[in-house]
Amino acid sequence: MNKKVVLSVLLLAAMSSAQAADPLSAWNDTAAKNAIMQWVQNATNQDRSTYIPPDKRYVVFDNDGTLWPEAPLTFQLQFAVDEVKRLAPQHPEWKNDPVLGAVLNNDLKAVAASGEKGLMQLLAATHSDITTEEFAQRVSQWVDNQRDQRFGCRYDSMGYQPMRQVLDYLRDNGFKTWIISGGGIDFMRVLSQKMYGIPPEQVVGSFSLSEFSLTEDGTQLRKTMKGAFNDDAAAKPVAIHLFMGQRPVAAFGNSDGDLAMMQYTAANPDFKTFGLIVHHTDDKREYAYDSHPPASGKLVEGLTVAKEKGWTVVDMQKDWKTVFDPAQCALKPGN
Amino acid sequence: MNKKVVLSVLLLAAMSSAQAADPLSAWNDTAAKNAIMQWVQNATNQDRSTYIPPDKRYVVFDNDGTLWPEAPLTFQLQFAVDEVKRLAPQHPEWKNDPVLGAVLNNDLKAVAASGEKGLMQLLAATHSDITTEEFAQRVSQWVDNQRDQRFGCRYDSMGYQPMRQVLDYLRDNGFKTWIISGGGIDFMRVLSQKMYGIPPEQVVGSFSLSEFSLTEDGTQLRKTMKGAFNDDAAAKPVAIHLFMGQRPVAAFGNSDGDLAMMQYTAANPDFKTFGLIVHHTDDKREYAYDSHPPASGKLVEGLTVAKEKGWTVVDMQKDWKTVFDPAQCALKPGN
16 A cells, blocks of 8 residues: 555545444534433433433424425325326226315426325325335335436435434433324335335324235235324324323424424423424425425414524524435436 | 351352243243243254244234233223222213213122223223323323222232343343234323333334314314224234334244234244243132133134144243232232
């Protein structure tokens, strides 16, 4: 090795060790990053009054808009749209249906105008009357075959890098990380382990009940629309109690739909909690919205309450060094 | 020390080390114990085709009649009965109610005859319209104040010692232990960590939805009877999928109400699974029943299917050295 090479190797080693030393390297050194690290240090230091014992370190994250994008459509809604198109040849009657026909005509305004009822119909057509295994298979195939249209990346490569680092950092400090999302529970669970390192049982979302039966060669769970539970807004603390059975010590969200979950967490009587809201302020690298969101993600009341409660509000543009992991998902040239 | 004392000390040390070496010391050395240990050894030995990777080691246990007694009433039904009596002074109208009046008159036959509707009324009176915290408090107080009438022991000391050893043994071998029970989720979660070493989120049972609201000084989750889910029979695999999101590799039950869960487990396409049924054959140390059970626990079809599937059927009288941990719960003299 000549001197230049040796120097480069040393430099690289030093850089990589500096990077390894910073668990939140995708964050700029601003107040937001500092608040996260300060809270974790206080919560894990046994000598401080803010200490939280390991068996109480439960933290909850919204998914759409908090861990991955929700614009222009949530990824799951995009999945439903793509599935309607894929399955349409087997369902010629869909063409004449007001909702499914609108999907086939790319008239998403008409779909949105159909409201809750239209959404349920779209879900029924794409999320029910198949086995749980078949559904998981369909989600996997969709992820393998489709790309986000603006960024050109695989959907499962679009977890926000700064937030994935927060998940890792919390787990490295003994926290159990949970997703509490309005997204479908069966949809998210196909992706959560690989994308976020979160096992299926720690992913909670909207759900309907499946139906069990014996088959010739085993058993079957068939997805239905019965007992539908919409895990949003005031339903989020209900779901946390039902699935997790503990009150969290930290909550991460991005919209008014996360407010109840964050208030429930903040009212934990036993510990100094942490709250964080991701504010979408970056239309160059992602999207910018709050009071006028895309299909989901309205954030108005949350900003007011965050001030009262002292929650950390992340300014995506200023606080995040990167949005997506550049090794996995880079902006398409020209975007 | 004289020689005799030295010998005794050595003997005691040898005995205690032999005991420590046997994770299932409360089991007699019969086929049942052997089957459990053989399956665990096969599942954890990377050199065998029966190996199960750690992230797939999910095992499910019924609770009533599998981990603790369900006779003469399930403990939760006994709790409801005791609560009606405790709360009656504040509800003079209960005296004239067919179901609650029957409870107050100790006429449990009339309560049983009132069927599902009567049971729901009993649950509504004792399990709803209070906050989740108040309910947990009531369960704790009941456990502190009441004793099982036949054995004279605290209810939370009556976990079957052999089954608690199986739970420990499985966890020591990297398995995640879950409860999937017809019992109420909020009731069991008060006791599961201490009794079984199982954290709240791994306890699944019958549930209703709570209701979230803001209060003057924080937030509140109030128990209701809405969205009632009865986690029994064909609903158990549905609950496993909903809460755990994986198919188990082993299932432990004791009644026909566990059959669907055990069939769902046995049909796991990826691994050599294990099934075990506790057959209550010991009316001296516990109870003996199958086709004619107490309030719950009928076992008929389960015995037939167990033979076809090669599940282990535990003969409580022959296979268990102890039923309850004698250090915690000994039979009352004269019983």
